[in-house]
Amino acid sequence: MARYILGRLAGLVFVLLTVSFLTFFLMYSTPGGPFDELNQPLSPEAKANMMRKYGLDRPFYVNWWNWVTKAVQGDFGMSYYYPNTRVIDLFSKYWGSSLMLGFLAVAWSFPLGVVLGVIAALKRNTFVDQVITTVALVTVTVPIISLIFFGIAIFVIGLKWFGFNNGQPLYQQPPNAWVLPAFIFGLGTVGSLTRYTRSGMLDVLSQDYIRTARAKGLNRTVIIMKHAMRNMLIPLVTIFGPVLANAITGSTFVEIAFAIPGIGRFFLESIYTRDYPVIIFTVIITATILTISNLLIDIAYTLIDPRVRLGGGH
Amino acid sequence: MAVQNLPAQGATSARTAARGTPTMTYKPLSPTQLAWRRFQRNRLAIIGLFIVLIFIAAGVLAPVISPFPYDKTNLFKTWLPPGRDPAHILGTDELGRDILSRLIWGARVSLVVSLAATAIVVALALLFGFLSGYFGGAWDYLLNRAFEVIGALPGLLFQILLMLLIGNGILQVTIAISILGWPGLARLVRAQVLTYKERDFVSAARSLGATTPFILVRHLLPNIINPLIVAISFAIPGFIGTEAGLSFLGYGINDPLPSWGKMVGAIGRYLSSPNYLYVGVIPTIALALLVLGFSFLGDGLRDALDPSSDRARL
Numbered sequence: 001m002a003r004y005i006l007g008r009l010a011g012l013v014f015v016l017l018t019v020s021f022l023t024f025f026l027m028y029s030t031p032g033g034p035f036d037e038l039n040q041p042l043s044p045e046a047k048a049n050m051m052r053k054y055g056l057d058r059p060f061y062v063n064w065w066n067w068v069t070k071a072v073q074g075d076f077g078m079s080y081y082y083p084n085t086r087v088i089d090l091f092s093k094y095w096g097s098s099l100m101l102g103f104l105a106v107a108w109s110f111p112l113g114v115v116l117g118v119i120a121a122l123k124r125n126t127f128v129d130q131v132i133t134t135v136a137l138v139t140v141t142v143p144i145i146s147l148i149f150f151g152i153a154i155f156v157i158g159l160k161w162f163g164f165n166n167g168q169p170l171y172q173q174p175p176n177a178w179v180l181p182a183f184i185f186g187l188g189t190v191g192s193l194t195r196y197t198r199s200g201m202l203d204v205l206s207q208d209y210i211r212t213a214r215a216k217g218l219n220r221t222v223i224i225m226k227h228a229m230r231n232m233l234i235p236l237v238t239i240f241g242p243v244l245a246n247a248i249t250g251s252t253f254v255e256i257a258f259a260i261p262g263i264g265r266f267f268l269e270s271i272y273t274r275d276y277p278v279i280i281f282t283v284i285i286t287a288t289i290l291t292i293s294n295l296l297i298d299i300a301y302t303l304i305d306p307r308v309r310l311g312g313g314h
Numbered sequence: 315m316a317v318q319n320l321p322a323q324g325a326t327s328a329r330t331a332a333r334g335t336p337t338m339t340y341k342p343l344s345p346t347q348l349a350w351r352r353f354q355r356n357r358l359a360i361i362g363l364f365i366v367l368i369f370i371a372a373g374v375l376a377p378v379i380s381p382f383p384y385d386k387t388n389l390f391k392t393w394l395p396p397g398r399d400p401a402h403i404l405g406t407d408e409l410g411r412d413i414l415s416r417l418i419w420g421a422r423v424s425l426v427v428s429l430a431a432t433a434i435v436v437a438l439a440l441l442f443g444f445l446s447g448y449f450g451g452a453w454d455y456l457l458n459r460a461f462e463v464i465g466a467l468p469g470l471l472f473q474i475l476l477m478l479l480i481g482n483g484i485l486q487v488t489i490a491i492s493i494l495g496w497p498g499l500a501r502l503v504r505a506q507v508l509t510y511k512e513r514d515f516v517s518a519a520r521s522l523g524a525t526t527p528f529i530l531v532r533h534l535l536p537n538i539i540n541p542l543i544v545a546i547s548f549a550i551p552g553f554i555g556t557e558a559g560l561s562f563l564g565y566g567i568n569d570p571l572p573s574w575g576k577m578v579g580a581i582g583r584y585l586s587s588p589n590y591l592y593v594g595v596i597p598t599i600a601l602a603l604l605v606l607g608f609s610f611l612g613d614g615l616r617d618a619l620d621p622s623s624d625r626a627r628l
Contacts, residue, residue, distance in 0.1 A: 014459070018463045023475065026475040134358065137606075141552075142602045142605055143558050144555070145578055145579075145601075146578075150598060150602075153594070253562070256563070257582075271474060286471065290465070291466045
């Protein structure tokens, strides 16, 4: 186990190094820079000074390595656009809204998806199942910008139930500002959870031990609650990783559409201003969350399900 | 399609049936015919196929059937709601451009991007899937590392950075989509190759002197095609959504070409009045319809092509 985790951690380091290298390459190769006329009107001499101060006159791989050596000590540098502000401080200022949005979305969509999936599996191939699976397919495949636009057209402009955000952090707002965004952000999760749970449940229901339980005359409720549900929940652990990572990193589109000051929206602003330290930090923190949640889920899975052995070939 | 080359479960059962009734002339159904029968039984799949074909026809015939050039502005006829002017059935936008024409050309853009991305992704997936599944070793190692790194990249953020570097345009969006899309499919191909390469029919072919390319094309490819088709039909909606999303944010299709995502994004400034809503609602509906068409089609294909999937056995 320890050896497996060490191996995975080494892989994680490799992945994060590669991701940060790629990001540095893209940022430095992109036309435009943080101290261009557009972002900060400076005289040519002042610009050259600034460039030297931040090391922007050096090639990207040099700066990448400098960044790596500082990042491992927890120093992610200062923002170029907001002077004398640490990237981490900026980021934590915006992260609250994204986190709140994400967790609200998971809080309603995860349980609902599981319940709908179980119902669909138990009522397999009936009208109820057809309705649930079709709705799930719709919410999974319709692009988020369509969902957002329908939501805004119907609930904000048509019925006037909700409003747009006023740019303040989400947690300082009345429910009016966060109910609709959290609803829209969660829709996709409901759909994928429903589909996943349904197929997992059908899988479990076709197992021998369920037939045995039925044959010895246990009643249906006991079979479903005690035998089927417990085993059905195991594969759900694997999908909880991506769902959680998604919730933590937020939804850029929802934040843009509802003017929520979250990290997705902040990332786009930093791209406009070519605020390299903010861009790299956002990318790397998202990548870290994705990879670590995957690792944790894999470990949790083996603890829950003794049939799975770690690192056991293909 | 290479569906005919499947190890034919369907044909076997048809043959047993034929043996059972020796006096009747019973023509066994080919696997393709069986698949088509299963496909037809799924009403949603037929609807999906119908929707997709209509959009493809609209996209192919765009230069012929669109009533106006997509970029023709008419400042005397701005904001015409649908149905007001017989010349502009779906109305005009803020610059007096005909919405129907832009919708039709938007279908072309959307389909060209998603289908071109599919072609690239499939080519890469087959290449690397074959190499790593059949030869293993270093290829396997490379594919796994690529899978890990690309899987850890925050998709949207990375695509935006990439688009900044390579610029807006159809080809560029296609590249940005393909780069992130192939490793998942390559793993699918690899898994299929691993499953089949040790089977007796492959060993038999090899012992008869079949060359590796022959085995790959003649014996392995036909077994990979079906799951690949299913995976692709579910991936295409994602590609369409990604294009629309990038264009919505301004990092997608270049002006003056229309894109549904761009049409939705452009309405953002005018959302204060419900009178202008139609400009965004129309492309949103088109986007949702096309995407749903593809995923209903994919659902039907899965049931039709994979006899072990849970609906196929009905």
